[in-house]
Amino acid sequence: MEFYRSHVLVCGGTPCVLAGCKGVRDALIAEVKRRGLDKEVKVVETGCLGPCDLGPVIVVYPEGTLYEKVKVGDVPAIVEEHLLKGRVVARLVGQGRQAEVVKYEEPTYLGVQERIVLRNCGIIDPESIEEYIARDGYRALAKCLTEMKPEDVLEAVKKSGLIGRGGAAFPTGLKWSFTARAKADQKYILCNADEGEPGTFKDRLILEGDPHSILEGMAISGYAVGADKGFIYVRGEYGLSIERLGKAIEQAKALGLLGSNIFGSGFSFDVEIRKGAGAYVCGEETALIESMEGGRGEPRTKPPYPGTEGLFRKPTVVNNVETLANVPPILLNGPDWFRKFGTEKCPGTKVFTLCGDINNKGLIEVPMGITLRRVIYDIGGGIPGGRDFKMAQTGGTSGGCLPKEFLDVPMDYFTLPEKGSALGSGALLIMDDSHCIVDIAECFMRFFEHESCGKCTPCREGTARLHEIVAKIARGEGQPEDLELLGELGSAMQASSLCGLGQAAPLPIMTMLRYFRDEFEAHINDKLCPTGTCGL
Amino acid sequence: MKPTSKGAGISPAHIGEILQKYSWSKDALVAVLHDVQKAAGCLSEEALAEIASGLDIPISKVYGVATFYTLFSVKPKGEYIIRVCENAPCHVLGAKAIVGALEKELGISMGNTTPDGKFTLEYTSCLGVCGVAPAIMINDAVYGNLTPERVPVILKEYK
Numbered sequence: 001m002e003f004y005r006s007h008v009l010v011c012g013g014t015p016c017v018l019a020g021c022k023g024v025r026d027a028l029i030a031e032v033k034r035r036g037l038d039k040e041v042k043v044v045e046t047g048c049l050g051p052c053d054l055g056p057v058i059v060v061y062p063e064g065t066l067y068e069k070v071k072v073g074d075v076p077a078i079v080e081e082h083l084l085k086g087r088v089v090a091r092l093v094g095q096g097r098q099a100e101v102v103k104y105e106e107p108t109y110l111g112v113q114e115r116i117v118l119r120n121c122g123i124i125d126p127e128s129i130e131e132y133i134a135r136d137g138y139r140a141l142a143k144c145l146t147e148m149k150p151e152d153v154l155e156a157v158k159k160s161g162l163i164g165r166g167g168a169a170f171p172t173g174l175k176w177s178f179t180a181r182a183k184a185d186q187k188y189i190l191c192n193a194d195e196g197e198p199g200t201f202k203d204r205l206i207l208e209g210d211p212h213s214i215l216e217g218m219a220i221s222g223y224a225v226g227a228d229k230g231f232i233y234v235r236g237e238y239g240l241s242i243e244r245l246g247k248a249i250e251q252a253k254a255l256g257l258l259g260s261n262i263f264g265s266g267f268s269f270d271v272e273i274r275k276g277a278g279a280y281v282c283g284e285e286t287a288l289i290e291s292m293e294g295g296r297g298e299p300r301t302k303p304p305y306p307g308t309e310g311l312f313r314k315p316t317v318v319n320n321v322e323t324l325a326n327v328p329p330i331l332l333n334g335p336d337w338f339r340k341f342g343t344e345k346c347p348g349t350k351v352f353t354l355c356g357d358i359n360n361k362g363l364i365e366v367p368m369g370i371t372l373r374r375v376i377y378d379i380g381g382g383i384p385g386g387r388d389f390k391m392a393q394t395g396g397t398s399g400g401c402l403p404k405e406f407l408d409v410p411m412d413y414f415t416l417p418e419k420g421s422a423l424g425s426g427a428l429l430i431m432d433d434s435h436c437i438v439d440i441a442e443c444f445m446r447f448f449e450h451e452s453c454g455k456c457t458p459c460r461e462g463t464a465r466l467h468e469i470v471a472k473i474a475r476g477e478g479q480p481e482d483l484e485l486l487g488e489l490g491s492a493m494q495a496s497s498l499c500g501l502g503q504a505a506p507l508p509i510m511t512m513l514r515y516f517r518d519e520f521e522a523h524i525n526d527k528l529c530p531t532g533t534c535g536l
Numbered sequence: 537m538k539p540t541s542k543g544a545g546i547s548p549a550h551i552g553e554i555l556q557k558y559s560w561s562k563d564a565l566v567a568v569l570h571d572v573q574k575a576a577g578c579l580s581e582e583a584l585a586e587i588a589s590g591l592d593i594p595i596s597k598v599y600g601v602a603t604f605y606t607l608f609s610v611k612p613k614g615e616y617i618i619r620v621c622e623n624a625p626c627h628v629l630g631a632k633a634i635v636g637a638l639e640k641e642l643g644i645s646m647g648n649t650t651p652d653g654k655f656t657l658e659y660t661s662c663l664g665v666c667g668v669a670p671a672i673m674i675n676d677a678v679y680g681n682l683t684p685e686r687v688p689v690i691l692k693e694y695k
Binding site for chain 1: 663
């Protein structure tokens with residue numbers, strides 16, 4: 001093993017790749033070599049560090065200095081000043097964050113963040129299984145297989161209170177127990193990485209930044225329920241995620257951490273990747289299963305639930321990427337440790353993706369139950385251009401829109417639904433006061449009309465009519481009775497749609513009608529947009 | 537064996553190889569369609585018929601699957617497919633202006649292909665890069681933090 005006095009971590013997540021991090025990485029490697037430092041300084045490409053709009057981002061350790069918007073032209077200065085002379089290049093530090101020289105263990109650019117899911121993102125090279133192992137990777141699996149019975153593993157996950165992070169908020173331990181109890185010759189673990197919710201990109205960056213954590217979580221789940229086969233269904237658009245998962249599976253197999261008789265325990269587990277082809281509805285677990293079986297991604301009628309009758313009609317655990325990433329640390333540190341984070345009913349952390357009108361866009365992980373205000377103003381750096389906060393849509397396009405009265409509501413799986421919204425996948429779309437409610441509503445409804453799979457009538461017809469009515473109001477042709485119609489139609493869809501898509505589609509419009517009714521009325525009665533931005 | 541149409545550009549033998557790769561499994565239909573489209577550019581009627589008979593499933597089902605997913609196309613498209621995200625996070629940060637700039641620069645409206653067959657302009661599902669919205673994808677390459685001014689600069693790389 002070689003030792004280096006300094007490590008330069010270059011974020012290799014998709015947003016930084018777009019900003020040109022590959023060129024910066026290559027320039028760093030070349031410059032370090034040119035200055036004869038290649039035996040002392042190691043340049044590593046890592047997963048997402050979080051500040052996606054400030055890419056390319058690099059961190060120099062052991063100091064933990066975060067440099068933002070690094071260009072190839074900045075590389076000689078970083079090598080000369082920082083790596084050779086030990087002086088921080090101040091002009092590249094903290095342009096948007098209060099990034100200071102920080103200690104290795106607790107980088108202050110994370111602020112109030114707590115990292116369980118993202119524990120390795122931006123710290124290790126995601127293409128190196130050795131680095132994952134060095135950060136206790138696969139130790140939880142070893143502990144399960146050598147010291148614990150499957151029922152103990154199940155009990156630990158139940159006790160931890162882990163709730164599924166895909167959006168439906170089902171307790172993970174309970175879900176596993178259905179499959180564990182089922183009698184079958186074959187069971188499956190299915191990782192749902194068909195992340196299609198607009199505004200959500202956490203699963204992409206977890207897969208890109210720490211693919212082994214998902215494989216380990218799946219293997220543990222397989223041991224707990226008695227499944228020896230796992231599949232990861234990834235969006236077809238996520239090229240880098242697929243590539244890194246593929247490498248991770250090969251590496252794990254080569255070291256015997258996947259495959260037959262893992263750790264000599266007699267337990268075997270294999271993982272394969274399946275690629276989606278562009279359909280939002282496939283994020284719904286039974287639609288995903290239909291797609292895996294080679295069909296159109298149309299949801300099945302439930303029950304039976306996948307836990308007892310899923311993929312190829314066999315008992316199947318379907319878990320979201322973020323849920324699975326929580327599993328190894330829970331087993332390693334115990335359920336009581338996990339319960340120290342978050343709230344009583346929603347233990348742990350939540351990964352949020354910040355987008356829209358907010359200064360610091362990107363990926364964050366915070367304790368469950370944090371308020372919108374802290375996320376927007378303490379971590380997100382507030383609203384750009386000195387504008388005011390108008391609303392935040394929590395949980396992606398299928399979540400509700402909350403006005404500023406709710407800035408101090410704790411965000412968790414139980415409190416947000418009381419306000420008519422949802423935590424969902426953890427997408428946070430922040431909108432300032434320049435946006436017109438009707439224009440945004442039309443954008444949401446157009447999305448659902450397009451993504452409805454068409455299998456059930458309430459959703460197929462409902463999404464089209466919701467869009468039609470909102471578009472009419474946006475054109476200035478709305479009638480006063482349209483608002484009642486929207487509400488009635490929305491309630492009918494929530495009550496009668498086959499799957500989560502049709503049940504959630506009216507949510508944004510229902511909350512907008514509740515909190516911003518006057519803006520709709522102005523468009524209908526006065527043919528006027530109060531914000532003056534939608535063109536009416 | 538029937539020759540493939542000029543738009544399809546894939547031989548039955550090549551389709552056979554792809555089916556072989558997935559052990560002629562019916563469950564692998566989505567993966568097969570991915571591979572055939574990659575080789576042929578689109579999923580022609582002839583190619584779909586070949587897949588249907590190879591896997592012994594009705595062509596109606598194969599067509600149903602091929603037209604369900606947005607990444608598949610049964611019609612030939614341009615050499616470069618420009619997928620534009622106009623979902624809420626991109627919309628909020630000005631995706632409409634990006635659409636306008638693309639339409640102006642290419643002289644076509646959304647959903648169409650340039651007469652020289654070079655560019656197809658279409659809407660896409662969320663690309664999952666909302667931290668750098670507004671974003672587009674040209675074939676496999678994603679571009680983020682777009683402004684209308686950057687559109688002609690990016691297109692120049694492909695012209």
